Amino acid sequence: MFKATPNPPESETEDTFTYTTLDSKKLKEAAERALNHYLNPAVVKDTPRKPSTIFTILPKIDTETLLANACESLASASVMASDFAALLEGPQRNTMLALQQVIMLSELAVNRALDNIDPSKQA
Numbered sequence: 001m002f003k004a005t006p007n008p009p010e011s012e013t014e015d016t017f018t019y020t021t022l023d024s025k026k027l028k029e030a031a032e033r034a035l036n037h038y039l040n041p042a043v044v045k046d047t048p049r050k051p052s053t054i055f056t057i058l059p060k061i062d063t064e065t066l067l068a069n070a071c072e073s074l075a076s077a078s079v080m081a082s083d084f085a086a087l088l089e090g091p092q093r094n095t096m097l098a099l100q101q102v103i104m105l106s107e108l109a110v111n112r113a114l115d116n117i118d119p120s121k122q123a
């Protein structure tokens with residue numbers, strides 16, 4: 001008779017821990033963060049957030065430039081979502097088309113904000 005599933009490993013004491021040394025300071029910090037998260041959420045909320053500076057927008061960039069860039073990004077996202085929806089069927093297609101519509105509505109709002117900044121560009 002043929003057995004469809006393989007036998008389990010013979011050794012039940014396999015070492016699943018990948019680290020050879022433990023850094024007690026890091027472990028203590030992680031434990032304190034976990035305890036504070038569950039037992040003292042005010043401490044977690046009061047900790048200042050340090051955002052990553054890998055992608056930073058310069059503070060002196062004007063609003064019109066920011067809105068124009070957002071408008072172009074939203075237009076690209078709308079096209080990508082529409083193209084992707086064309087490859088899907090059924091509920092997934094409907095979901096992607098709904099996402100594309102949300103992106104398009106956001107693009108319209110950003111375009112209106114651009115028009116409000118420079119009323120001479122209104123059609």
